[in-house]
Amino acid sequence: MHELGIAQEIIAIVTERAGIARVTRVVLEVGKHALILPDSIQFCFGLCAEGTSAEGAKLEILEVPGRALCRACGAEVALEEPFGTCVCGSTDLQWLTGDEIKIKEMEVI
Ligand SMILES: [Zn+2]
Structure with missing residues (x-):
């Protein structure tokens, strides 16, 4: 399972x-095209955290929209889907962001 x-x-x-500190909160930045299910990540996070210093930590997920660069005209295109068309009509797009998963913040006590 991907999310696990x-x-x-x-x-x-x-x-x-x-x-040696306890993790109380983790903020995760997830690209819209990372193809993960937030509910599933929450569930797996809780499972994996058991018995570690992150047990009971709150997981917050921020969704980041996809961005691509058009190779034809050089424009930046914001994308809601993992594919798209530039205003110039080109579909030759290079992904800039959208499938990344990164830890943005964490809080410890
Ligand atoms: Zn274009």
Whole structure:
């Protein structure tokens, strides 16, 4: 399961960064095209956090819209779908963001 692996990775990173502190909150930035389900990530996060210093931590997910660069005219295009067409009519788009998953913030006590 895609989300389980991601959740395991997030827990590994935040618990390592926290050291002996307890993780209370994690803010995750997820691209709209990362193709993960927020509910599923929440569930897996809770499961993976059990028994670690991130147990009971709150996970917040921020969705980031996709952006692409048009290779034909150089314009930046905001995309809601993992494909699209530039205003110039070209579909030759290079992804800039949209499929990334990163830890934006974390809080420890
Ligand atoms: Zn264009």
